[in-house]
Amino acid sequence: MELIFEKSRKGAADPYFPKEDPAGTRKAADVLGKGALRTEPEDVNKRLALPELSELEVVRHVLGLCRRQVGIDSTFYPLGSCTMKYNPKINEAVSRMPQFAGMHPLQPDNTAQGTLQVLYELEAGLCHVTGMDAVTLNPMAGAHGEWTGILLIKAYHDSRGDGKRRKILVPTAAHGTNPASAAMCGYEVVAIPGTDDGLVDLKGLEAALGDDVAALMLTNPNTLGLFESDILKIQKMVHDAGGQLYYDGANLNAILGVARPGDMGFDVVHMNLHKTFSTPHGGGGPGAGPVGVKKHLAEFLPVPFVKKTGDTYAMSSDRPKSIGRVGAFYGNSNVYVRAYTYFRTYGKEGLPEVGKHAVLNAAYVLAKLQDTYTRPLKHPCMHEFILQPTKEMLAKGVRTLHIAKRLIDYGYHPPTIYFPLVVSEAMMIEPTETESKATLDKFVEAMKKIAKEALETPELVINAPHSAPVGKVDETKAAKDLDLRFCACE
Amino acid sequence: MGYIPHTEQERTEMLAAAGAKSLDDLFAHLPKETKCGPLPVPHGLGEMELSAEMRKLAAKNRSAVELACFLGAGAYDHFIPPVVGELISRGELYTAYTPYQPEISQGVLQLIYEYQTMIASLAGCDVANASLYDGGTAMVEAVQMAMRHTGRMKGVILDGALHPYYLDTVRTGIGALGVEPSVVAPKGCVSDLAALAAKAKAAGEELTCVAVGYPNFFGSIEDLGKLAEDVHAAGGLLVAVGTPWPFGLIKPPGHMGVDIVCGEGQALGVPMQYGGPYVGYIASDKALVRRMPGRLVGKTVDVQGRTCYTLTLQAREQHIRREKATSNICTNTALCAMMAHFYMSCLGQNGLKRAGELAVSKADLLRGKLKALSQTSGSAIKSVPEYAVFHEFVVETKKPAAEVLEKLLAKGILGGLDLGRFDAARKNQMLVCVTEKRSLEEIDAYVAAVATA
Numbered sequence: 044m045e046l047i048f049e050k051s052r053k054g055a056a057d058p059y060f061p062k063e064d065p066a067g068t069r070k071a072a073d074v075l076g077k078g079a080l081r082t083e084p085e086d087v088n089k090r091l092a093l094p095e096l097s098e099l100e101v102v103r104h105v106l107g108l109c110r111r112q113v114g115i116d117s118t119f120y121p122l123g124s125c126t127m128k129y130n131p132k133i134n135e136a137v138s139r140m141p142q143f144a145g146m147h148p149l150q151p152d153n154t155a156q157g158t159l160q161v162l163y164e165l166e167a168g169l170c171h172v173t174g175m176d177a178v179t180l181n182p183m184a185g186a187h188g189e190w191t192g193i194l195l196i197k198a199y200h201d202s203r204g205d206g207k208r209r210k211i212l213v214p215t216a217a218h219g220t221n222p223a224s225a226a227m228c229g230y231e232v233v234a235i236p237g238t239d240d241g242l243v244d245l246k247g248l249e250a251a252l253g254d255d256v257a258a259l260m261l262t263n264p265n266t267l268g269l270f271e272s273d274i275l276k277i278q279k280m281v282h283d284a285g286g287q288l289y290y291d292g293a294n295l296n297a298i299l300g301v302a303r304p305g306d307m308g309f310d311v312v313h314m315n316l317h318k319t320f321s322t323p324h325g326g327g328g329p330g331a332g333p334v335g336v337k338k339h340l341a342e343f344l345p346v347p348f349v350k351k352t353g354d355t356y357a358m359s360s361d362r363p364k365s366i367g368r369v370g371a372f373y374g375n376s377n378v379y380v381r382a383y384t385y386f387r388t389y390g391k392e393g394l395p396e397v398g399k400h401a402v403l404n405a406a407y408v409l410a411k412l413q414d415t416y417t418r419p420l421k422h423p424c425m426h427e428f429i430l431q432p433t434k435e436m437l438a439k440g441v442r443t444l445h446i447a448k449r450l451i452d453y454g455y456h457p458p459t460i461y462f463p464l465v466v467s468e469a470m471m472i473e474p475t476e477t478e479s480k481a482t483l484d485k486f487v488e489a490m491k492k493i494a495k496e497a498l499e500t501p502e503l504v505i506n507a508p509h510s511a512p513v514g515k516v517d518e519t520k521a522a523k524d525l526d527l528r529f530c531a532c533e
Numbered sequence: 534m535g536y537i538p539h540t541e542q543e544r545t546e547m548l549a550a551a552g553a554k555s556l557d558d559l560f561a562h563l564p565k566e567t568k569c570g571p572l573p574v575p576h577g578l579g580e581m582e583l584s585a586e587m588r589k590l591a592a593k594n595r596s597a598v599e600l601a602c603f604l605g606a607g608a609y610d611h612f613i614p615p616v617v618g619e620l621i622s623r624g625e626l627y628t629a630y631t632p633y634q635p636e637i638s639q640g641v642l643q644l645i646y647e648y649q650t651m652i653a654s655l656a657g658c659d660v661a662n663a664s665l666y667d668g669g670t671a672m673v674e675a676v677q678m679a680m681r682h683t684g685r686m687k688g689v690i691l692d693g694a695l696h697p698y699y700l701d702t703v704r705t706g707i708g709a710l711g712v713e714p715s716v717v718a719p720k721g722c723v724s725d726l727a728a729l730a731a732k733a734k735a736a737g738e739e740l741t742c743v744a745v746g747y748p749n750f751f752g753s754i755e756d757l758g759k760l761a762e763d764v765h766a767a768g769g770l771l772v773a774v775g776t777p778w779p780f781g782l783i784k785p786p787g788h789m790g791v792d793i794v795c796g797e798g799q800a801l802g803v804p805m806q807y808g809g810p811y812v813g814y815i816a817s818d819k820a821l822v823r824r825m826p827g828r829l830v831g832k833t834v835d836v837q838g839r840t841c842y843t844l845t846l847q848a849r850e851q852h853i854r855r856e857k858a859t860s861n862i863c864t865n866t867a868l869c870a871m872m873a874h875f876y877m878s879c880l881g882q883n884g885l886k887r888a889g890e891l892a893v894s895k896a897d898l899l900r901g902k903l904k905a906l907s908q909t910s911g912s913a914i915k916s917v918p919e920y921a922v923f924h925e926f927v928v929e930t931k932k933p934a935a936e937v938l939e940k941l942l943a944k945g946i947l948g949g950l951d952l953g954r955f956d957a958a959r960k961n962q963m964l965v966c967v968t969e970k971r972s973l974e975e976i977d978a979y980v981a982a983v984a985t986a
Contacts, residue, residue, distance in 0.1 A: 044639070047647050047878055057884040059614055064894055065973055071782065071890035074897045079754060079783050079921065081657075088819075089787055091780075092654035095881040098616055105644070105875065109625040112640025116624025129536050130628050133580050137587045138806075139618065145596035147604050148808030149950055151942065154600070157593030158807050171572045183666040183809065184864040194709055223854070223861035228709045232856040275564055301560055302567045321536075325868030326641040327631035327663070327828065329810030345705070367705035371607060371669035371698045371797065372808025384587060389535050390577030399556040400537045403544070406551035406559055423562055451637055456630075479538040480547060511636035513835040521833035521845040525822065527660045528650035 044111065047104050048529045051094040058098065087531050111512040113456055114326075119482050121408075123427045123459035123471025124218070124266060126296045126318030126401075131388065134321065134381035143380050148372040152357045158376060159356035163349040165383045166333075172394065173292075173312045174305020175335030180374040181345045185293060187369065188313030188332025189224035189260075191345060194366045195311055195336060196258045196287045197228055198343040202364065205285070208257035212286075214243055216267055216463040218293060221260045230257060237465060241267040241420045243277060252284040262291040263307065264298070264425035266463045268405070268471070278308025287311065295319045296475070297402055297426035300395030310337050320382040331378040345369045400476035401426040404483060408474055411487040415494045419466055427473035429466055432497065439501040443468040446493055448515070449507035453489040535577065597805060597947060601975040603899075604947045605925045605966025606750070607668060607696050608808065609776065609800040611888070612970045617802045617875045627868055631828075635843040636835075641867060642842035645830040648874040655780045655877070656794040657787025658816035663828040664870040668797025669699045671813030672744065672774050673706030674826045674860060675795040676714075678815070679742035679770040681824045681859065686712050688739035688769065690732050694719035694749035695774055697955040703744075722751035722927045723920050730763035740769035742793075747773045747786055751964060752925030754783060761790030776800045777814060779923045781882065782889035793817045802876025803869045812869035822846075826860035891969035892924040895976065899967050900926050902980045913937045913983040915961065925966040927952070931986060934963035944982045946975070 064070060072080060083090040096104070113120075120127035138144065146158055166178040182188035193211065200208050211225035215234045222232040233256075236247045242265070259281045263271045271277065281288050290309035296319045304312045316322050316331040324330075336344065346360040346368055358373065389397060402425050409418070409428045416430040432441055447457035447470065459471040474483060497504050508514065539547070544556075553559050560568070578586060602610040621627060625640060632638030632645075645663045653661035665671040676689055689707060691700060691714045703714060717728045724745050733743050743764045748754045757773060764771040772793045773786035778800035780786075786794045798812040799805070817825060823846065831845035848854065877885065900922075906912040907929075915929040930937045934951040941948030953960030967976070 044643065046643070048650065051881075054883075055881060057879065057881055057887075059612065059880060059884055060887045060891060060969065062887075065891070065898070067973075068894035068898045071893035071897075074893050075783060075923075076921070078756065081780065081782060081784050081788070084657075084788060088654075088659050089657050090654060091882050092650055093781070093877050093880070093882040093885060095883065096878065098614070098879050101875065101878045102616065102620065104878075105620050105623070108640035108643055109623050110640070111637075111643075112625040112629060113637045114625045114628030116628045120630065122630055125630055127630060131536055133583065135622070135627075137584075137591075140587075140591050141598040142591035142594040142596045144804040144806050145598040145610075146594055146807035147597050147602060147610065147805045147947065148608050149604055149606055150595075150597075150807075150947060151938075154595040154942070154947075155807065157590040160593065161590055168574050171574050174569065183670070186861045186864065187666060187670070190709075190861055194705070197709075219855045219858070220861055222856035223858040226856035226858075227861045229711060270563055272562055272564060275566060298560075298563075300572065301569070302563055303569050306569060307567045323627045323868070324630045325627050325866070326629040326638075326871065327645075327867035328864035329666075329866045329868060330864045367708070368669070368698055368701035369705055370702055370809075371667050371696065371811075375809035377804075377806035378810055384583065387575065387578055387583055387586065388580075390575050391571055391573075393534050393577040394572065394574070396534050396537055399559065400539060402559045403539075403547055403551065403553075403556060406553065407547040410551045423559070447634075448636065451634070456637065457634055477536050477538065480543040508636050512639050513636055513839055513841040515836045516635040516841055516843045517833045517835065518843055518845070521831040521843050522848070524833075525845065526832040527646070527822065527829055527845075528653055529647070 044107055046529050047094045048092060050100060050104065051096060053095055055095040055097055092531060118454055118456055119478060119486055120456040121458050121472045121474050122456060123473040124293055125459065126473060126475055128321055128475040129477035130321050130323040131385065134384045137384045138377050138380045143377060156356055159349050161380055161383045162376065163351055163356055165379050165386060168386050169314060169333055169335060173335045174303030175312055176338045177341040177344060178333050178335040179344045179348060180333045180379055181369050182332040182334055183370055183375050184328060184330035185313060185315040185332045186220040186224055188334045189220055190227055191369050192289055192311040192313050192334050193225055193228045195340050195343045198366050199287065199340055200257055207255055210256045212251055212256060212259040214261065216265060216465045217260060217262060218266060218291060221291060240422055241269050242271055245273060245276065248277065248280060252280060252286065254285060256284060256286045258287040258289050260289040260291060262294055264294045267420055267429055268424050268427040269420060269422045270425055274307045293318065294426065297398060299398035301398045310340060316378065316382040321385045322378045322381045329375050329378055331375045331382065347373055397476050404474040404476060404478055408472060408483055408487060412490055415491050427471055430470045430472065431468045436497040439497060441497040441501050441504050443470050445504045445507060446470065449493050449504045450489065451508040452510045455486060455489065600945055600947045601971065602947045603949050603965050603967060603979060606950045606964050607797060608805045609778065609966065609968055610805060610970055611800055611968050613802050613804065613876065614879050616879055617872055620875045621868065621872050626871060632844060635841060639841055642830050644871050644874055645867060646832065646842050648870045649830060651874065651877045652777065652814050653816045655777050655785060656816040657785030658794055659819035660822050661814060661816035662825050663830055664865040665813030665815060665827050666866060667809060667811040667813045669702035671795040671815050672699050673703050675772045675793045675815055676703060676707055676742060676744060678793060678824050678826060679772060682770060682821055683741050685739060685741045688736040688741040689714040690729060690736065690743045691716045692724045692729060692745040692749065693717055694724045694751055695746045696750045699774065722918055723753045724749050724755060726755060726760045730760055733764050733767040733769055740767050742770040742772050744772040744774055747775045748779065748923050748925065751927050752922040753920050754923055755921065757786060757789040757791055779889055781885035783923060792821065798873050801873040803872050810866055810869055812866045812873055828865050888969045892967060895971055896924040896926065896967035899976050899979060903928055906980065906984060911985055913986045924968060925964060928963050928965055930961050930963060933960050937983060938963060941982050944978060946979055946982060948979065
């Protein structure tokens with residue numbers, strides 16, 4: 044589709060601001076002085092390039108692009124490890140109330156009691172959900188939460204004069220953010236192998252543990268969708284070696300209200316509220332990555348935090364041993380307003396139903412598809428599972444990428460593919476609890492049709508998608524002939 | 534229950550297919566010690582009761598919609614055309630995941646490509662990324678980008694007139710790598726450019742970058758051309774940090790030789806929403822693009838040769854590079870970047886410039902009136918320091934600023950920021966911001982409220 048800049052008409056009027064200067068004011072150019080004003084240079088790329096269009100033209104441009112885009116609202120989105128559940132509309136409506144959306148972050152506390160109460164109660168709720176003693180809402184995404192959590196662990200070891208712990212252990216199947224976050228805190232990352240069953244290899248873990256290990260980062264259910272049933276042994280091994288246990292909350296939806304990382308022995312937890320608590324993914328953010336900790340780490344949590352005295356809430360930075368500030372204000376507050384709304388929707392009785400139905404939906408789809416595709420792992424699945432193309436499909440040249448793209452022709456967003464890296468040709472399917480049996484049955488039917496096509500008309504699958512707004516994209520060209528912006532010289 | 538759609542019969546059929554007797558049966562392989570009973574949290578609510586409950590909580594806030602907001606300091610109350618909220622409510626956009634599947638994500642991808650163009654051009658730079666978390670973290674990323682480019686770790690020199698929360702965020706961020714920045718105190722409210730240049734020179738071989746506010750925390754705008762030359766001569770990069778909203782009207786950092794421009798893009802169409810979600814931006818010269826953190830959208834073609842867009846240079850990112858990635862960041866704030874896109878598209882070059890002019894004129898008006906008041910005995914205003922500003926400036930008060938602000942609040946005015954919050958030596962100073970949205974009546978009410986001590 045044409046770029047918005049190509050539709051621009053020089054001098055198009057906007058209806059927003061008065062053309063006359065307000066009475067009694069000086070002209071802006073006189074106030075600023077000529078030298079301060081923007082003038083456009085020779086270099087076309089450095090000139091201001093905002094389009095000039097009527098509002099209607101902008102609206103049509105955006106709606107035209109919406110036809111080339113899918114979200115959960117348009118289609119089933121079984122994207123493994125991303126928990127693409129329905130984003131209830133009431134969350135959006137509440138977050139857009141002017142009394143929440145119009146709050147300045149530096150307003151006096153006595154004018155912000157509503158927001159502060161929401162944040163405070165959400166912190167308390169997240170403590171209960173994870174089994175932790177304290178929660179910070181500062182981190183703005185999962186990876187930001189990981190990074191914050193690792194800094195907390197570092198602060199803890201440092202406070203005990205235990206400076207020799209320079210390593211962080213991460214399973215080979217972990218999310219890429221785990222090693223990246225550890226490295227951003229200056230740690231050496233050591234990969235821990237998994238067993239053929241897809242679980243942590245206890246012998247490998249034992250061999251890697253020592254007095255130079257700061258922590259083990261673990262996802263549970265793990266990135267293969269399996270529950271680490273040896274978790275109590277693992278926590279004892281790590282703690283006996285003086286290390287801390289870090290919980291990557293990417294898969295928290297599987298156990299919501301049923302089991303808690305705190306009870307498994309984890310010391311630090313991050314949550315992805317854009318997954319588990321239904322806040323929208325927004326086409327790639329904002330996320331929200333609160334971090335929960337056990338008592339011994341609470342004094343290191345970032346500032347600021349919400350303090351309650353009697354019935355009054357206040358923003359405080361009084362935490363002398365804090366690792367400091369990890370963002371400008373108090374995290375993605377208005378994402379938390381949505382998460383809080385969601386939390387209050389489900390409450391005591393509802394939260395366990397979320398976890399249970401998330402697992403039910405995954406187990407159901409797995410049962411329906413395990414004879415059509417290869418199921419590499421025999422352990423019971425949790426909220427997501429991995430399939431592979433069968434040997435026969437691979438022999439016809441049909442790979443996971445092709446199946447994923449063919450699903451687009453059937454109207455679905457593809458599952459996560461080629462993750463985790465430790466399983467070849469992985470298709471990671473996560474239905475979430477908000478999908479109905481009818482939707483799942485139709486998806487199963489489509490997957491079975493594709494399996495048949497893969498054997499009978501493999502070209503049809505290999506060349507998919509056929510009905511998408513664009514076909515297979517040349518990613519190599521994108522990286523080689525780097526073009527990150529429109530240039531008026533084109 | 535909530536948004537779980539299963540009927541009793543469907544549940545029974547599905548459990549049977551999965552070979553489980555009950556929902557609890559699906560968790561039979563979890564050690565019992567890890568399982569929890571009912572949580573001590575409130576009961577769930579239907580939407581009807583929940584709406585009432587949330588309205589009650591909302592009513593405990595007094596937002597900038599009710600109060601006249603002269604508070605800025607990193608978050609700004611601008612007029613946002615309703616079209617921005619309407620467009621961002623499209624389910625295709627806000628309920629989408631990161632556009633890893635370009636075939637069905639051309640909407641978000643093209644919007645981000647267009648956003649990158651707009652924000653880069655606004656900053657006067659060649660390229661910009663797809664956005665970062667917020668202004669504070671964008672500054673951390675900018676400093677780390679300079680570290681990667683220069684291959685140096687030490688020699689990070691920061692303007693003391695940057696937002697105190699950004700300075701704190703950078704201290705945490707690069708402190709994690711064992712690096713301590715040196716901070717150069719401002720001269721009053723103006724960044725001390727000469728001292729920054731001298732410090733850069735003194736750092737010699739170790740110099741990584743100098744980061745300076747533009748506009749700085751106190752609203753000051755100074756030409757950065759000379760500083761850029763000095764920093765380059767010393768072998769480092771110059772980073773400018775500030776809201777990009779004024780750049781439609783005033784000289785952007787990219788036109789003054791600045792290498793990396795970053796900061797908070799909230800002012801471009803994103804509500805203040807108590808500090809987040811916001812949209813950190815980072816823009817630079819194209820020579821630095823491969824050092825840039827975060828997501829980038831690039832133009833390419835599909836198998837049929839049709840123009841399309843995709844995430845690119847992903848080989849720098851954590852899901853490929855793991856511990857060797859340029860950053861651990863795996864999210865941008867696409868939603869807010871799209872809002873900024875809609876805002877900039879609707880306003881256009883002329884609208885953004887016009888809004889800037891109105892803000893400058895109105896800020897000048899209030900600043901002038903407060904200055905006049907400082908000459909009269911009995912007012913709360915001691916003086917109004919002279920320096921070049923855009924729409925935000927410092928006012929010195931006779932009593933602690935906190936008391937003056939309380940008086941303004943009693944009149945329904947968020948009068949500004951008490952600078953004593955960050956620096957006890959500035960307890961008789963407040964930072965006042967006037968956007969295009971403030972009316973002459975509100976400005977008059979402000980003046981009336983401080984006319985008497």
